[in-house]
Amino acid sequence: MKLYNTLTRKKEEFVPIEEGKVRMYVCGPTVYNFIHIGNARPMIMFDTVRRYMEYKGLKVNYVSNFTDVDDKIIKKAIEEGVPASEISTRFIAECKKDMDSLNVLPATTHPLATEEIGGMLDMIGTLIEKGYAYAIDGTVYFRTKKFDDYGKLSKKNLDELEAGKRIAVEAQKEDEMDFVLWKPKKDGEPFWESPWGNGRPGWHIECSVMSKKYLGEEIDIHAGGEDLIFPHHENEIAQSEACNGKNFSKYWLHNGFLNIDNRKMSKSLGNFFTVREIGEKYDLQVLRFFMLSAHYRSPINFSADLMEASKSGLDRILTAVDNLKHLSGASNTNDKTEEENANLKLASEFTDKFEAAMDDDFNTADAVSSIFELVKFTNTNTSAENSKEYLDGLFNQIKMLCDILGVIVDKEAIILAEDIEKLIEERQLARKSKNFARSDEIRDELLAKGIVLEDTREGVKWKKA
């Protein structure tokens, strides 16, 4: 299994620190609103990474935080006249609902920043002791110049950063690149006591602390959006390695951005979509499938047309699986024949292809194409004559591959109301007596109720519109 490591800018063979186990940390969202579809990309893609690793037999300890103390949360709380904790609690719950809709597995641990303040105070204290941090008037800064490796992830060096001077440097800092570990409280803001005065943590320290607490000082994979490379991940490395004296994370994975109609998503452009909004128009599986259609490191463009195309593509897979279920249910023979056995062997090559794609830096686009090829193979190599064992074998293979990608293929059985069943029966009778006016009328009637009828080679089938 190879993966692209932002730290080395190369694809590397994945070798976990501890054999058979993976310690993985993914930076989670700041919970001040419903998550947007850009937030959903790392959730979906790294969830897929996790699923694939688990499929390969690795035990993954997957940690993803919620940042629940932050300027934007506080701002929203003031606007609504409620405590900040109420805002964060609410949107954590909403985020978890969205994750569920996207079929993103819950992390092994979802730590909250506000519940880890003690660990942050400890780490900041250690950094001060070691000379990597200093306190001035209630603010604690990290001394970037003291950490020699600063810039190793983003490939920036401090001198160049200084050359391009920026605005409004806080005068009290020793160096303009120094960043905040602890900031003093302001009126109306949540705060915690600390040796440097009441206040709250800076953004970066939480991830260093939570990663250490739940995964240890050295971890295998740290992941997030590419915009986090600098300064967030660079600062995490500085904090963790300065504090622990060990290499922080072996591999760094970053997903590309999601654009809307070729432009960066922003509220001012009016092209801002929450996952919840997309969920009103589509099964969110379609959004997941859409994201899987491109490599996770590439930028991806979102549009209504592309969602429609993804929906059509996904439907093709779902239809094939559905057909297999119908055929299997109607099959008269159980044991597979030699020919069927040979076919299953041929079909297994698509699984090999799928794995080869995923082994190559999680090439989901290529992996999906092997599912389509398997679907085509299935469509052309099945009939009512096949044995149940054979049909189920194909069904299980497609289901397994889709499961790895987090695509749910096995629709839960929905019980039709009795009157609808009667209508289907009546339509069949009408068709037999060539009363097509009546049969079409019934089909339209059911369509109005959201049930689509299809007269297939496997018999009459229905599905939700």
Added chain:
RNA sequence: GGCGACAUAGCCAAGUGGUAAGGCAAAGGUCUGCAACACCUCUAUCACCAGUUCAAAUCUGGUUGUCGCCUCCA
């Protein structure tokens, strides 16, 4: 100014040295009472220029264009 990414058919998108996967859309056909589903057929010399090589979308140099990070941001 610094760092980096990308440019493949109408659209999306794999492919990093041996002569272009897959999906969507469109078109024609088979099947079907019709529709839908399914199946068959059909669509590219890979931004441009130069070079390396027996051989390049794939390597090197250059040109043009698009975009990201350097500031809160997935």
